[in-house]
Amino acid sequence: MPNLETDYMGLKLRNPIIVGSSGLTKSVGKIVACEKAGAAAVVLKSLFEEAITMENYDWESATLSHSEAYEYLKAEINLQYGSHEYCEMIREVKKTVSIPVIASINCISANWWPEYARKIEMAGADALELNVFPMVSDLKTDSSSSEQQYIKILKSVKEVISIPVAMKISMYITSLPNLASELCRSGLNGLVLFNRFIEPDIDIDTLKIRTTFPITKDDNINHTLRWTSLLSGRIPCPISATGSIHSADSVIKLMLAGASTVQLASVLYTQGFKKIGEIINKIVVWLDEHQFKSLSQARGLLNFSLTESPDLYLRSQYLENIRRTE
Numbered sequence: 540m541p542n543l544e545t546d547y548m549g550l551k552l553r554n555p556i557i558v559g560s561s562g563l564t565k566s567v568g569k570i571v572a573c574e575k576a577g578a579a580a581v582v583l584k585s586l587f588e589e590a591i592t593m594e595n596y597d598w599e600s601a602t603l604s605h606s607e608a609y610e611y612l613k614a615e616i617n618l619q620y621g622s623h624e625y626c627e628m629i630r631e632v633k634k635t636v637s638i639p640v641i642a643s644i645n646c647i648s649a650n651w652w653p654e655y656a657r658k659i660e661m662a663g664a665d666a667l668e669l670n671v672f673p674m675v676s677d678l679k680t681d682s683s684s685s686e687q688q689y690i691k692i693l694k695s696v697k698e699v700i701s702i703p704v705a706m707k708i709s710m711y712i713t714s715l716p717n718l719a720s721e722l723c724r725s726g727l728n729g730l731v732l733f734n735r736f737i738e739p740d741i742d743i744d745t746l747k748i749r750t751t752f753p754i755t756k757d758d759n760i761n762h763t764l765r766w767t768s769l770l771s772g773r774i775p776c777p778i779s780a781t782g783s784i785h786s787a788d789s790v791i792k793l794m795l796a797g798a799s800t801v802q803l804a805s806v807l808y809t810q811g812f813k814k815i816g817e818i819i820n821k822i823v824v825w826l827d828e829h830q831f832k833s834l835s836q837a838r839g840l841l842n843f844s845l846t847e848s849p850d851l852y853l854r855s856q857y858l859e860n861i862r863r864t865e
């Protein structure tokens with residue numbers, strides 16, 4: 540049987556499958572079910588700043604300055620823990636399961652990130668994922684200052700805790716390689732590609748804007764695959780891929796591209812936790828068929844780290860594909 544063990548931010552995982560931050564990881568009972576089903580780790584449902592400050596929260600100005608985030612938060616907030624309950628849950632979960640427990644926080648105001656990070660570390664989380672959710676909508680902020688926010692948040696958290704810190708970032712970034720390497724220089728331990736946003740839509744009958752945060756239905760990993768293969772082996776921190784991963788094939792492709800772990804949510808909502816075992820079994824069969832003794836032998840085989848000029852390679856692939864379709 541090939542060895543599936545995976546190192547993610549210094550955490551020793553029995554395989555690369557993590558249950559992503561979602562309602563699937565919001566209670567001790569559900570996390571026990573994740574472990575039983577074979578998940579190697581869980582990322583807890585995010586602790587949102589608004590859940591703590593809810594009583595005094597100025598929803599009106601939040602709507603104005605974070606209109607995209609607002610709908611998502613409004614739907615989620617009422618179901619959330621405050622920081623006290625969140626830390627209590629971490630303590631309880633750590634007593635109950637043996638897989639690593641990665642906490643997750645999502646803040647708006649810069650000062651809250653370190654405050655929560657410290658509480659979470661003290662509660663016993665094995666690592667922390669920062670769910671950074673910037674959607675620049677004003678006309679003044681330039682790309683550089685927007686990206687500096689990520690660095691600022693990371694530094695403020697790294698200063699106060701010593702558990703590993705991952706960051707789940709947006710796919711809408713002008714120069715992702717530069718930001719990723721700056722984050723690594725600032726002490727990032729794991730890069731999660733990518734955060735999901737609510738999707739805007741318009742109801743043409745009511746003439747209203749509506750937003751959705753859909754459960755994904757199929758594999759759609761191309762964007763994550765591109766950035767995983769472009770970054771893996773070229774930045775020093777491990778990559779965790781997430782978003783529309785629904786099959787063992789997608790997990791294998793992301794591993795070949797260099798991902799250390801994958802984070803699943805929608806496929807587990809639609810097919811249940813048993814899907815974890817199915818994916819693991821298929822990975823084992825694939826490794827055997829290709830005579831790999833361990834997953835780490837296959838990891839990163841098809842990334843770009845040995846390609847001298849990824850730009851030139853991508854350009855030639857582009858031209859080749861255009862030529863073929865003519």
Ligand SMILES: Cc1cc2nc3c(=O)[nH]c(=O)nc-3n(C[C@H](O)[C@H](O)[C@H](O)COP(=O)(O)O)c2cc1C
Nearest residue numbers: 559560561562584585670755781782783803804805
């Ligand atoms: C219902 C639901 C709730 C989610 N809540 C959070 C959250 O609180 N924090 C977070 O970082 N990601 C959250 N996510 C995103 C997932 O952690 C994960 O990155 C993403 O959903 C993976 O894509 P998939 O759903 O296609 O598997 C949520 C996803 C879903 C489906």
